[in-house]
Amino acid sequence: MGYLEAAGVRKTFEVEEGEPTVAVEEFTLSMAEGEFVALLGPSGCGKSTVLNIMAGFLRPSAGHVLVEGQRVTAPGSDRGVVFQEHALFPWMRVLDNVTFGPRLRGVPRRERLEMGQRFVDLVGLTGFERHWPRQLSGGMKQRVAIARALTNDPKVLLMDEPFGALDAQNRRMMQDELVKIWAATKKTCLFVTHSIEEALLLADRVVTMTARPGRIKAVHEVSLARPRDDAAPAFVTLKRELADLLQQELPEEAGRVAGAESRGKRP
Amino acid sequence: MATDTMVMVSHRAGRLGRSPWARRALSLIGVLAVWQLIVWANEAVGFMNPALLPTPAGVVRGASEQVAEGILYLDVLYSLYRVVLGFLLGAAVAVVLGCSAGSVRLIEDFLDPPLEMLRPIPPLAWLPLFIFWFGIGEPSKIYFTAFVAFFPVYVNTIEGVKFTDPLLRRAALSLGATSGQMFRLVTLQAALPQIITGLRLGFGMAFLALVATELIASNAGLGYRIMESRNYFKVDWMVFGALMIGLIGFTIGSLIRAGEARLLRWRPRDEK
Numbered sequence: 001m002g003y004l005e006a007a008g009v010r011k012t013f014e015v016e017e018g019e020p021t022v023a024v025e026e027f028t029l030s031m032a033e034g035e036f037v038a039l040l041g042p043s044g045c046g047k048s049t050v051l052n053i054m055a056g057f058l059r060p061s062a063g064h065v066l067v068e069g070q071r072v073t074a075p076g077s078d079r080g081v082v083f084q085e086h087a088l089f090p091w092m093r094v095l096d097n098v099t100f101g102p103r104l105r106g107v108p109r110r111e112r113l114e115m116g117q118r119f120v121d122l123v124g125l126t127g128f129e130r131h132w133p134r135q136l137s138g139g140m141k142q143r144v145a146i147a148r149a150l151t152n153d154p155k156v157l158l159m160d161e162p163f164g165a166l167d168a169q170n171r172r173m174m175q176d177e178l179v180k181i182w183a184a185t186k187k188t189c190l191f192v193t194h195s196i197e198e199a200l201l202l203a204d205r206v207v208t209m210t211a212r213p214g215r216i217k218a219v220h221e222v223s224l225a226r227p228r229d230d231a232a233p234a235f236v237t238l239k240r241e242l243a244d245l246l247q248q249e250l251p252e253e254a255g256r257v258a259g260a261e262s263r264g265k266r267p
Numbered sequence: 268m269a270t271d272t273m274v275m276v277s278h279r280a281g282r283l284g285r286s287p288w289a290r291r292a293l294s295l296i297g298v299l300a301v302w303q304l305i306v307w308a309n310e311a312v313g314f315m316n317p318a319l320l321p322t323p324a325g326v327v328r329g330a331s332e333q334v335a336e337g338i339l340y341l342d343v344l345y346s347l348y349r350v351v352l353g354f355l356l357g358a359a360v361a362v363v364l365g366c367s368a369g370s371v372r373l374i375e376d377f378l379d380p381p382l383e384m385l386r387p388i389p390p391l392a393w394l395p396l397f398i399f400w401f402g403i404g405e406p407s408k409i410y411f412t413a414f415v416a417f418f419p420v421y422v423n424t425i426e427g428v429k430f431t432d433p434l435l436r437r438a439a440l441s442l443g444a445t446s447g448q449m450f451r452l453v454t455l456q457a458a459l460p461q462i463i464t465g466l467r468l469g470f471g472m473a474f475l476a477l478v479a480t481e482l483i484a485s486n487a488g489l490g491y492r493i494m495e496s497r498n499y500f501k502v503d504w505m506v507f508g509a510l511m512i513g514l515i516g517f518t519i520g521s522l523i524r525a526g527e528a529r530l531l532r533w534r535p536r537d538e539k
Contacts, residue, residue: 075437080441081438104442132532148442
């Protein structure tokens, strides 16, 4: 049995009129301890829904999620979450944000500040401990969010497009950083993204989803050594393969719009 | 800052407009000058009985008389006691009820209809009833002030608590927050800016209520002094009383603002 297990997860959302929308169907995934899995798919494919079910924010309509054999029924500190928006507490300084988890558990102040300091250093924010979130850039805020999740020492780290709101340069830098952070902590990670390159740079396994309803379309092992070179032939081959897979999913979503726009120009 | 202004005034009087402090000082001096001019013009033209028109010098004299007679500090103490006690009482009830209604839907559904019915009624309409119920002594004044201060604090607290960013709640939940910790460490903190806004508005209303109660039925306090001075044609005292009320309101308002700036220093500058 896997460390993190999703078995037959299905999620439907009620709509005002007509049949309920099926967001996710037959989602089964088993992750080993210390494994990094990227969940890749076009927007609206239900990959965030899967993550929210694993986090316990949403209940599955059918199926279940297990962490170390324990059934997930609600959010809990065994599953750390990093959101697309940083979700930092704006009234807390960086180090207080980072040590909020241990504080909730009643860890004495001195002890938890030491724990937090280790992760502040790990994410490269040494010297910013006393800053307010408002004084940080988008990338730095996400570093704090990652440090906050890690300081709480969760069994699983769930990341929902955490670099989606960053500009390309920052995004690339954060991806490199995350590879280092992951190497240092060996956390079991589920990373949701719609970027093929991001998935390939980070993950041991890339799980590609279909668009609406979200199902698992393909699973790719990425056995390239880290840090990965995005120009290496094996990387490029995999990237093309995944791009083709995603392309097939496009007509249902953006394809319709793109088709309507370009119809006039085509011969 | 003060030295700069002085330099400005003495050496570059022609460029006064450049310093906002100088402009503000000039504006106040202008008001005094216009006031004095009106007094003189009235004396020359005889538009109304000069005894009914207060003068700047007369107001200063009135102030020193009140200080000399030892009634000023008593009036100030009485008024402060009533407004502070009433405000604290009303605000405390409002914060507690606002937090409960903001976090528990059931409580909100029961509390909201009656309060929404009361809210549009100008609170002064209830003052005679309060006097009827609680007499003309201190209780009616304090309860009425509390009643008036309650509404803005309640409405703002409920909004602040209800509209706490759900993302922050999720973050706290996945860090292991219990519901008590969630309320204390997240919801209350997130609602604090709006609660303080409510407190500031509530204090303004409490002050209004206080003066109203003192004008209607009282034997001490700044509002009472204005009414009493009217009976003795002491127009200078009446103006001075009004200015004192303004001064106290301004001082307490500044204290609240300073507390707010300190408590909410985490906020981005442009949100203040």
